[in-house]
Amino acid sequence: MKYHLALGRKIDLDGIDRDAQLGKCPRHVLRALRDRLNATVHAPDGEAISSLDKLRSKISSKPEHWAAARKLSEQVSSGDVIYCTGEDIGIPVAVLCGAKPDRPKIVVYFHNIDRPRGRVALKLFGLANRIDLCITNARLQYNFLCEYVGLPETRVCMLPEQTDIKFFTPGSTSPQKRRQTIVSTGLEKRDYKILAEATKNLDVDVKISSFSKDAVAVAKAFPETMPENMSNRFYEWPDLVQLYRDADVVAVSLVDNQFCAGLTSMLEAMACRRPVVITRTHGLVDYLALPGIVKAVNPKDAKGLQEAIVQLLKNPQEAEAQAQRGYEMAVNHHNSEHYVDVLVEKLRSF
Secondary structure, X not given: OEEEEEOOOOOOHHHHHHHHHOOOOOOOHHHHHHHHHOOEEEOOOOOOOOHHHHHHHOOOOOHHHHHHXXXXXOOOOXXXXXXXXXXXXXXXXXXXXXXXXXXXXXXXXXXXXXXXXXXXXHHHOOHHHOOOEEEEOOHHHHHHXXXXXXXXXXXXXXXXXXXXXXXXXXXXXXXXXXXXXXXXXXXXXXXXXXXXXXXXXXXXXXXXXXXXXXXXXXXXXXXXXXXXXXXXXXXXXXXXXXXXXXXOEEEXXXXXXXXXXXXXXXXXXXXXXXXXXXXXXXXHOOOOOOOOOOEEEOOOOHHHHXXXXXXXXXXXXXXXXXXXXXXXXXXXXXXXXXXXXHHHXXXXXX
16 A cells, blocks of 8 residues: 555654754654655645636635645556645545545545535545545544544544644743743633633732734634733743743633544643643543543633632642642653554555
């Protein structure tokens, strides 16, 4: 078999690997997957966009995804396996490559397909008959693929999310740290208004890393006026690791959602052996099932969030014990190496 990785956007995997070896950033699992499979990497790269690409993009993905998938379809046959890193590129690949008489095997990682456009695309394009294996990291997405799409469980794989435990590691706090610190990271489905309400009267620094040029997204997540003890800025990767290490508590405040928003931040914090308070969402149900790993609170519950944070701040031994359990979970069950091993096994099974 010949293996192909279809990406939704161009990623400099070799450049990331060079920086990772210098400790400048975490490793990228796609680099390891590419090397293990000797795979060819494909991504949108300025292909000519047709009127049909534009028309199809009104249903799913972007025109450049359809153009890239069309180019890939000319290169593959029954002796090929394509792994699509998301539904953005996966749906066009399944439609165009899956229509070939000698079609390749197609595997798609679904992040958040249970949405109106996703439902339409799945039915309209008959994707149940064109995708050989669906992979997801969220139980609700898994159930949706089995129940709505009607896929047997043998064609759907639940793959727990990963983090680079060689980059996100425990360490000492900064000598500049002056008082207890609450850390939060990310922007997707975040609710920093609730975090602000929960912490504005606490004697703590609240440090957030969620820089974005998307003013609408920032305005939606943050309060109009930031409390004096709250700050938000961009942190380079090494600085982000130190930010986690400086945290007395990592608080991941979310609006409810059907996928795994907030999971990356949770795993990074756990890998740095810091205690986590996180919003209990439908998308995170599997990851919050084991007791004692994190403290979970309900969406929009500022009081509950404050109580969970204060409980950990006032009880450092409890916080340290929770952090240790979370650390062991991240290291043993959510490391990059295991994640790549599972993907390689699945792709080689065809």
